[in-house]
Amino acid sequence: MAVVWRLLELALVLSVCLTPALSVDRSNFKTCDQSSFCRRQRKLETGPSQYRALLGSAKLTADKLEIQLINDKTKVSLLLEVFGLHGNMTRIKINELKPLKPRYEVPDVLVGTPTPENLQVSGQDDNTLELSLGGGVNKLLVTGSPFRLDILSGQDLVLSVNSRGLLYFEHLRARKDTLSAKVSSAVGNMWHKVKNLFSSDSEKTDAASESDSEIPGEEEVVKEEENKKEEEDEPGMWEETFKTHTDSKPNGPSSLGLDFSLPGFEHVYGIPEHADNLRLRTTESTDPYRLYNLDVFQYELYNTMALYGAVPLLLAHNIHRTLGIFWLNAAETWVDISSNTAGKTLFGTMLQYMQGGGETPQTDVHWMSESGIIDVFLLLGPSPSDVFKQYASLTGTQALPPYFSLGYHQCRWNYNDEEDVRSVDAGFDEHDIPYDFIWLDIEHADGKRYFTWDANKFPTPRNMLDGLKEKRRKMVAIVDPHIKIDGGYRIHSEIRSRNYYVKTKDGSDYEGWCWPGSAAYPDFTNPDMRAWWSSMFSYDHYEGSTENLFVWNDMNEPSVFNGPEVTMHKDAVHWGEWEHRDVHNIYGLYVHQATAEGLIHRSGGKERPFVLTRAFFAGSQRYGAVWTGDNAAEWGHLKISIPMCLSLGLVGISFCGADVGGFFKNPEPELLLRWYQAGAYQPFFRAHAHLDTPRREPWLHGETNTDLIRTVLRERYTLLPYWYTLFYNAHRDAEPVMRPLWVEFPTDVSIFAMDDQYMLGSALLVHPVTEANAREVEIYLPGAGEVWYDVRSYQSYKAPQKFYLPVTISSIPVYQRGGSIIPRKDRPRRSSECMQTDPFTLYVALDLQGEAQGELYLDDGHSFNYQQNEFLYRQFNYSHGQLTSSSLDLHGKFETPAWLERVVIIGASKPNTISLRLSDGTETQLEFEYDSQTSVLTVRKPGVNISSDFTMSLR
Ligand SMILES: *[C@@H]1O[C@H](CO)[C@@H](O)[C@H](O)[C@H]1NC(C)=O
Numbered sequence: 001m002a003v004v005w006r007l008l009e010l011a012l013v014l015s016v017c018l019t020p021a022l023s024v025d026r027s028n029f030k031t032c033d034q035s036s037f038c039r040r041q042r043k044l045e046t047g048p049s050q051y052r053a054l055l056g057s058a059k060l061t062a063d064k065l066e067i068q069l070i071n072d073k074t075k076v077s078l079l080l081e082v083f084g085l086h087g088n089m090t091r092i093k094i095n096e097l098k099p100l101k102p103r104y105e106v107p108d109v110l111v112g113t114p115t116p117e118n119l120q121v122s123g124q125d126d127n128t129l130e131l132s133l134g135g136g137v138n139k140l141l142v143t144g145s146p147f148r149l150d151i152l153s154g155q156d157l158v159l160s161v162n163s164r165g166l167l168y169f170e171h172l173r174a175r176k177d178t179l180s181a182k183v184s185s186a187v188g189n190m191w192h193k194v195k196n197l198f199s200s201d202s203e204k205t206d207a208a209s210e211s212d213s214e215i216p217g218e219e220e221v222v223k224e225e226e227n228k229k230e231e232e233d234e235p236g237m238w239e240e241t242f243k244t245h246t247d248s249k250p251n252g253p254s255s256l257g258l259d260f261s262l263p264g265f266e267h268v269y270g271i272p273e274h275a276d277n278l279r280l281r282t283t284e285s286t287d288p289y290r291l292y293n294l295d296v297f298q299y300e301l302y303n304t305m306a307l308y309g310a311v312p313l314l315l316a317h318n319i320h321r322t323l324g325i326f327w328l329n330a331a332e333t334w335v336d337i338s339s340n341t342a343g344k345t346l347f348g349t350m351l352q353y354m355q356g357g358g359e360t361p362q363t364d365v366h367w368m369s370e371s372g373i374i375d376v377f378l379l380l381g382p383s384p385s386d387v388f389k390q391y392a393s394l395t396g397t398q399a400l401p402p403y404f405s406l407g408y409h410q411c412r413w414n415y416n417d418e419e420d421v422r423s424v425d426a427g428f429d430e431h432d433i434p435y436d437f438i439w440l441d442i443e444h445a446d447g448k449r450y451f452t453w454d455a456n457k458f459p460t461p462r463n464m465l466d467g468l469k470e471k472r473r474k475m476v477a478i479v480d481p482h483i484k485i486d487g488g489y490r491i492h493s494e495i496r497s498r499n500y501y502v503k504t505k506d507g508s509d510y511e512g513w514c515w516p517g518s519a520a521y522p523d524f525t526n527p528d529m530r531a532w533w534s535s536m537f538s539y540d541h542y543e544g545s546t547e548n549l550f551v552w553n554d555m556n557e558p559s560v561f562n563g564p565e566v567t568m569h570k571d572a573v574h575w576g577e578w579e580h581r582d583v584h585n586i587y588g589l590y591v592h593q594a595t596a597e598g599l600i601h602r603s604g605g606k607e608r609p610f611v612l613t614r615a616f617f618a619g620s621q622r623y624g625a626v627w628t629g630d631n632a633a634e635w636g637h638l639k640i641s642i643p644m645c646l647s648l649g650l651v652g653i654s655f656c657g658a659d660v661g662g663f664f665k666n667p668e669p670e671l672l673l674r675w676y677q678a679g680a681y682q683p684f685f686r687a688h689a690h691l692d693t694p695r696r697e698p699w700l701h702g703e704t705n706t707d708l709i710r711t712v713l714r715e716r717y718t719l720l721p722y723w724y725t726l727f728y729n730a731h732r733d734a735e736p737v738m739r740p741l742w743v744e745f746p747t748d749v750s751i752f753a754m755d756d757q758y759m760l761g762s763a764l765l766v767h768p769v770t771e772a773n774a775r776e777v778e779i780y781l782p783g784a785g786e787v788w789y790d791v792r793s794y795q796s797y798k799a800p801q802k803f804y805l806p807v808t809i810s811s812i813p814v815y816q817r818g819g820s821i822i823p824r825k826d827r828p829r830r831s832s833e834c835m836q837t838d839p840f841t842l843y844v845a846l847d848l849q850g851e852a853q854g855e856l857y858l859d860d861g862h863s864f865n866y867q868q869n870e871f872l873y874r875q876f877n878y879s880h881g882q883l884t885s886s887s888l889d890l891h892g893k894f895e896t897p898a899w900l901e902r903v904v905i906i907g908a909s910k911p912n913t914i915s916l917r918l919s920d921g922t923e924t925q926l927e928f929e930y931d932s933q934t935s936v937l938t939v940r941k942p943g944v945n946i947s948s949d950f951t952m953s954l955r
């Protein structure tokens, strides 16, 4: 819940009921041209690089190559480090050889030191060094002049670095209007003289002595300064003003950039968060994609503007290979994408030749960041799941969420008081609608002092929470990272006395406006601050909290209503004397991390946390869920929720959702219903609404809509065992829960840009209806030689096939892939916890060979005991008329009374008898029904415990 403070005040003054015609005020946010480093870098022309790699300086150790790079214009030296990493990865770091002061290197994102792999020189000539990577599968060519890197896999050029010559690195320098600047300018002048002495030879002299020159005359200093001005000092380098805010830039220019060329790739993805299609657009005629965590009020759709979170991972895919570029930098970053420049690079031409002519498509990517260093990981795949695993080996996988957090979440700004909570909770029971969580927004706290309760509205929070607990339900309360400045507020006084607030450039506590009015911002980059924050979630510190209270971190970009671009000043100072400029994009991750660790801590390390965050960075998947922020009740926002979550899934953040119904504005009943139908098939499923909107609990839209919403919610709950298994696979093997079609069908070019339908795991294809008054939906079922089944009618479709499906208001097009087995729990209940010991039904969808496989993961749903092997991981395999259930992981030993109540075999023929044999040899005959219309065989009451091995035979 965001909002520009002034607008809110205005709205309050005018009328609470008036909904202003809102859309983003673009002028609040910088364009590339208004961000001086982006402007400087975007001006660079492609061509031979100004940098030369001094191959003679190369130092090779077992896993690392070091080479100096020199800029022939400025003579500043950089150090290039190339690391071979296990599993088809290469890391490239570029920093100044001798920076004036250390430059920021992003900590805490990598889960460990990546496993090195041997690098060996496999060839060399005057201008090239050839290294073999990964036991010779891949090769790296380092070209000296002009400097570039090329990675080859076998004979194929996979990726080139700096082939367009856009390597750019602003070295730290002394300010010229200071005394030290005068000195450095004098040194520069001496260098000038030396250069003249050596005349034309000087170009090749990399470390000429400066000592034997005479002190320059005043006249020459002036002249030199003029030269430098021409060469270096552009507006915005030492100070930059945007609207009313001036960035003092004490370190001057410090930006860096690098280009990557991907021959043979036409489709690139990732670098969330943007309200845009799944497939990234070329940015030749727009601004580059921007990564800078911002609280954007009423964001616009289909553009490259920055939003709340940033993950600097880009993926490229073609029918032969998937690869990734992970740019580990937390400063403001812009990414330009262009295409069809084949032939511009030497190897592009070669490739074209090798593949027998024709235009070889190519995508070029140009990354630009404001500070830090160049630290980039090249993930070479080759398959989509290889890239997911490679990235996860660096930044970790999705945390395994508590089972109940996969249920439905009921939120609004605000549920007003305890009575309101009680009556909404009762409403779900009255209307027989399942839900797991009710949420409290900022109004629940005493004057927006987080960790407290408004004493009038919430006098007995523990009673309220116990009431929910009796229903086996939970609550989420918001805890934001802006802290009300109020001497009587314990959280504030403690942070201040411990000196944990972010500082201004002048050393005082940084203050800004946010929900509580004047607020300060805890420095979450400080590990001591994070540990202290975590300790605040213990039951004795957070009064009124209980074990069924969970947390939501909003506004953690951080949002500062009166700050530049509604965020923190870049010259604010963090722990370790780093500027906010350096750490901006990782701040929100730290808030999320400290909060999630707080919930773990309060349980003595036993219970899994649930924390939702709005801001995020690479690695945020380790701490919980993410939502797409303050969307609006518009059809376009419903539609874009799909690509937004798909993009997050591709970069490791599977637990994603959008506010169901839309946060701003009031959805008409049809839009709300369609949003429930879509949201039920997205990983994080929460309805949310703005303070100014009318109430919209599921039963307030007429009986028909109530029935339809109930149906959708029940459908969500029946699939929870499948959802949970998908999350286990995300946690264990880095498989995205919600995935683009191309991840499952990597050679079908026709789906590479498709983002109105997607896969849930490998078994379900979902195409939500996202248009008003829809009469039909165009469905495409991929997979040559495959078959799909409509999950409701069981109608079968041979693939590949494109068709128009007639839809009604109750339609949610979902197809089960032939060859898959999905576990469900079909008995409707009040909440997911009430379903814990309920029996399972297996939905076996046969492929054209009459086979199917599936999995079920199961544990207690809430603790970390699964790490001590208290889980079940079952495999179901249907082949040659036999369904077998066996353990996929023999270490697992979780006990459950849950049993198998039904097996539904879709695409089956009618057997004569069905028998069930257990591992102890006992055999029983089972009852069944066969529907010849749909070819569906329903086997009644196998009755076997879900943890048991069995074989069911059809004869
Ligand atoms: C590395 O790449 C090769 C082929 O290029 C592939 O066979 C292998 O599975 C990959 N290894 C990993 C760990 O991704």
Ligand SMILES: *[C@@H]1O[C@H](CO)[C@@H](O)[C@H](O)[C@H]1NC(C)=O
Pocket: 853, 877, 878, 879
């Ligand atoms: C399923 O069972 C068949 C027949 O026993 C076997 O050939 C096949 O490998 C099994 N599939 C899996 C995925 O275990």
Ligand SMILES: *[C@@H]1O[C@H](CO)[C@@H](O)[C@H](O)[C@H]1NC(C)=O
Pocket: 894, 895, 896, 897, 898, 945, 947, 948
């Ligand atoms: C099977 O279910 C029963 C209850 O019906 C339970 O007591 C038992 O522990 C379960 N068996 C296993 C192996 O988990």
